[in-house]
Amino acid sequence: MNKMPKWADAVLIPLISILLAFFFSGLVIWAIGKDPVVAIKTMVQGAFGSTSGISYTLYYATNFIFTGLAVAVAYHARLFNIGGEGQAMLGGLGVTLVCLAVPWPHWTLALPAAMIGGALFGAAWAFIPAWLQAKRGSHIVITTIMFNYIGAALLGYLLTKVLKVPGSMLTESARFPEGAHLPNFSEILAPFGINFSPNAPANMAFFVALLCTFLFWILIWKTRLGYEIRAYGQSETAAKYAGINPSRIVIIAMLISGGLAGLMAINNVMGEAERLIDNAVEGAGFIGIAVALMGRNHPIGILLAALLFGFLYQGGAELSFWESIPRELVVVIQALVIMFTGALDNMVRMPLEKLFVALGKNKKKEA
């Protein structure tokens, strides 16, 4: 069966797929009459040229690490969770309720509490689709899409009717107390004598995301539960014969997935906005799909893919500012990455497999 060496499967195929996606993205830029090289330079300059740019890049990457891990956990159990967007929205609600409930004295107390709030609400929003899939066989893709819309409507209602500050014109919650402020990179790095842009959004949540990436690796490859999730994902019947309860795995995998998506709120809601605003998630839940696919559902891959998309997001913002190319270009790139690394995987894989088989035969002849 081993047609290809492992490194080709893990590195070469994704690399070629991504290059193809970028090639077509460049084609799009060229087709609208802009220079792809100038565009890339602008994006790199905007994302890495200043501490402010780096901070935004890391801030976006933090969001995508959470949502990427969320999609990946579910994917290991062969569940396609498109509901990251809604789960992250509800996570924002959980974080907001926690932050506003108590006049927090210090962020070291507020952060763990907010994490529990965000993860619980995110997981709760994933629970209903998970339960329906496990017990009633309703397709999780459709139900999670529906729950994105239901979540958006629910948050719209809560923001306009319940959480809104009376008398204010803005549809947003009250500002979080001072004690719930998460240190940003400027405050973290100042003791070390490093100057970092003080108003940029990257914050403590980045380190929580890194921790989650590590825990994800432990969970999936070093624990019994992770083994069961993977076994269920590989073959439902085999898992059943091994005494694994399918409903339990579906529900647990989705709860973890929703919890991770909900955790994203400690970055965008608690770390950046410090209040709940309308459309706080900004599509990060969907980008998680691209990140997980690109990162092959492996923590290191997800980390790298999240950084890449952080760069694209921040670079894309600069692109719209300097080159008047709309920000939606990032959505195009995201679509092409999903298309090439996800759906068109075989297009790259099949010729490569033939190539490696041919190479293998030659070697045998020589020997």
Added chain:
Amino acid sequence: MDYLTIIQILDSALRLATPLLLTCLAGLFSERAGVVDIGLEGKLLAAAFLAGAAAAVTGSIWIGLLAGIAGSLAFSMLHGLASITFKGDQLISGVALNFLAAGLTVVIGQSWFQLGGRTPSLSGNGRFEGWDLPFADAMAKIPVIGPAYDELISGHTTLTYLALLAVPLSWWVLYRSRFGLRLRAVGENPSAVDTAGISVVKLRYAALVIAGVLCGLAGTYLASLAAGFVKDMSAGRGYIALAALIFAKWRPWYALWATLLFGLLEAIGNRYQSIALGDFVIPVQFMQALPYILTVIILAGFVGKAIPPRASGQSYVKER
């Protein structure tokens, strides 16, 4: 609520149901052939954009219609390439198409028209006009049936009547023609179809062509109704159509009723921003979310079980 108001709401329900119905039938053909189509939303958006752009430039909605269908077909074929030819994941391909449409329409739209992703607004021949059916004016004076005929049945655009005609036509094609029999078979048991010497790949591509044309009609209708393309104007209609498809249990006539119901919900939501039931006021957001909530309830099997075509979502691999 008087009689005329009810008629007006029903009229607007029909108007809003038209794109849903066309999209739902598109999904019906594709899923009956075993190709799951999450990408309906993207096709709708791509078609609306190209139709809006072409109609704005040429001043003719008919040329817009052709452009819309071409765009939607291109997306459909891309879906086929990924999910039929290269046997990729149909869900992932559909998701990618939705993002591709959401991004490309704005990027290209801005480059063509510099209106922040909108197309110039359409007027005159750039839009479909309502058809006044014979005697509509004369009959309007007759009580009860007059207003119903004049407001509800008459005065819609070509595409609405076409969508309504598409329902019996789809039924006939699916259940009374040889092509339809094979199409349904390929969605249930592709290897049997293959054994009979009929190409699974060709049939599935044919289904995607039909889906592409129907989505093209629906997208053009959206652009014509709103007098131009606006960013993200499909606004989840592709997903609602998908929901209606499940609600309809993959059957043409049920699809009509399901989309009319969702159209009615939208019409009521548009007309009454908030509905008061005694002291309790139903928030407008609830009305907006209702189609999605209904879909989840239906999916949960509490209102009869919806069973998809058996082979849907799986790419067909020939045995060797």
